[in-house]
Amino acid sequence: MELRGRVALVTGAGRRVGRAIAVGLGAQGMRVAVHYHASDDGARETARLIEAAGGSPTLVTADLTMGDAPAALVGDVVRQLGVIDVLVNSSAVMERTPLGEVTAAQWDAMMSLNLRAPFLLAQAAAPHLVSVDGAIVNIADLAAFETWPAYIPHGISKAGIVYMTRALARTLAPHVRVNAVAPGAVLLPDDWREEDADKLRASTPMGRLGSPDDVVQAMLYLLRADYVTGETIIVDGGRHVRR
Secondary structure (H helix, E strand, O other), X not given: OOOOOOEEEEOOOOOHHHHHHHHHHHOOOOEEEEEEOOOHHHHHHHHXXXXXXXXXXXXXXXXXXXXXHHHHHHHHHHHXXXXXXXXXXXXXXXXXXXXXXXXXXHHHHHHHHXXXXXXXXXXXXXXXXXXXXXXXXXXXXXXXXXXXXXXXXHHHHHHHHHHHHHHHHHHHOOOOEEEEEEEOOOOOOOOOOHHHHXXXXXXXXXXXXXXXXXXXXXXXXXXHOOOOOOOEEEEOOOHHHOO
């Protein structure tokens, strides 16, 4: 896929990995629909960085935990930019939820944003993507492949993303390719300490932490690899093979 001039919708683009993805696509000369919900200041900063990188940003907002929001967001992007060539499902939440402490409200909030919204976005975008031989890249997580006792609902939601990637790849072929990136320790939670980072470095075969750019590079490969679909690339410095 030639990326320059194409339109990408990136959800959760106001901060962290979502921002890096949006800026990375802008640097390829894409027109980027920068989705945000609560992080409006962050989204404006993302837009500034996209412009500085040579791309063209458009801010779009939606609360993706609402059932009708994904379809409305896709419609908004198409009305403003005329087309969607690439959908990047990046918006998600990760909360510490040990067994015995998980509430129904926490479960529903996590599943609605992490799993239901990406599916409904893909469903709404599919007709537009089919018409242009487009692509979807879902952002999964290493938690889909490992067991994290304090983050079970999060891991379940991301395992669902991996399954959804395969199922959509088969359903939408040959006109739309669907792949995923599963990051490991590329950007630590804001409340983690340096000793937490040291433990991760020590248990990672590559001996270091990653960066959001590692996710961007994997995503760019998947967008350009026209014979790859249904795959999830794990970007974790080898943590998933350490045992």
